[in-house]
Amino acid sequence: MYDIKSFYEASSVSDAVDALVREPDAEIISGGTDVLIRVRNGRDTGKALVSIHNLNEWKGVRLTEDGDLWIGAGTAFSHITADPLIQRYVPMLGEAVDQVGGPQIRNVATIGGNICNGATSADSASTMCTLEAEVVLSGPNGQRVVPVCEFYTGPGKTVRERTEVCTHFLIRRENFEGWSGEYIKYGKRRAMEIATLGCAVRVKLSQDKTRFEDVRLAYGVAAPTPVRCRAAEDVLRGCAVADSQAAAAFAKTALTEVNPRSSWRASKEFRLQLVEELAKRALHAAVQKAGGIPYA
Template sequence: MFDIKSFYEARDVQDAVQALVKEPDAEVISGGTDVLIRIREGKDAGKALVSIHNIPELKGVRLLENGDLWIGAATSFSHITNDPLIQRLVPMLGEAVDMVGGPQIRNTGTIGGNICNGATSADSASTMWALDALILLSGPQGERTVPICEFYTGPGRTVREREEVCTGFIIRKENYEGWYGQYIKYGKRKAMEIATLGCAVRVKLSEDKRVIEDVRLGYGVAGPTPLRCRKAEEILKGAGVDDKEALEQFAKTALTEVNPRSSWRASREFRLQLIEELAKRALTESIRRAGGNCNA
């Protein structure tokens, strides 16, 4: 049994926002794969729930007129993985969310919940950081857009107000066009495992595929929140795809920008080893996917 004060099925986004304002202890629920676990464990017991799960305007993936990619917050992981636009434009995101839990979780859980629960271990988070995603929020004061790099404030905490509903995400055309990437998740098991570390790398190569014009490096579980290693990124800009020294420096510089902790899943020292090694592996695969010849 779940200790729930009340359950309200919102008709649309504004209806959900009004319900959250009306009920001071209400919480948004969509797939419920995180919220219901917290309630069962007693952390959020006795709260009212406002469901956005069946609001059509929050589901799906579409290309906007300006070429930006829109992803609805209530879109399930399996939908994202199998969506033709995701497969064509940002397959890395589809691959990342396909590593969440098992099939039942992926069919129910949503990308909005995965980002908004604030967990550094969220499989979509480091990839969304590497994509420079924008988060769309709707609340009593209207709508606002928050860059993902400004969204997290601490472990399990974000700038989203309790009365706000995450409606979707925007990936700008310039952040996916010409980019290729790889997400690597390390866990003790191959399936149904929370990430011990997640590493996302994206690259944009020169026309002749010999030079790294731009690169993004994102991590999950390398600090209290997901993060980008911007100093490491600068190391590689303009480097040759087969520049082994630059690749090594890229991975080592990342170590100066992270702050992993020891937990029952892994020690800080082991996570630091993973941070360096996965950066090199993900970069090598990203270059290969982009059409470059990386022999590092």
């Protein structure tokens, strides 16, 4: 049984915002793969739900006139993975969200819900951080844009106000053109598993594919929120792709920027081991995808 006060089907994003303003305990729902679990478990019982599940205006993937990638927050994971624009420009994102749950979950769960849920274990989060995606929110005071790296404030918490609706994400063309990347999810099982640790690496190589022009590194479950490791990125920028010592320093430096905890899934010590090892593995794979020859 689900203890729900009321259920309202919004006709537009603005209608959803109005409904959230009218009902002080209302909560947005789309796929419901997170919200309904919280209701069933007694955390959000008795709340009014405002559904935006059937709004086509916040679904799909397209290129803007400026060549940026627009991703609707209501786009289901399976649609993101299969989308031709995702496969062409940011296949890493499609591969990351294809590791969420099982096919049933991926067919209904949305990228907007995955980000706005605020979980550090979200498989889309670390990849979106390395893409420097922008979160676009609509609320009673209009629209605002928040960099995804500034979106999270704590475990399960974000800057999104209760009366705001996440409508879409923007990935600027300079953040995907000429870049390649790899996301590695470590879990106890190969599927239907929440990440013990997630590691995302993106690289931009020199024209001759021998040096790192730029690099980005982000983790999930390595801190209370998804975290970018900017000091580690600085270590590797400008180095030769075949430099094994630089790659090792890159992974070691990441250890100084994370703060994992012990849980029933894994100890802090094991997660720290994963932080270092997955950084090297994801970097190696990202270089190969970019057409470079990585360290042996």
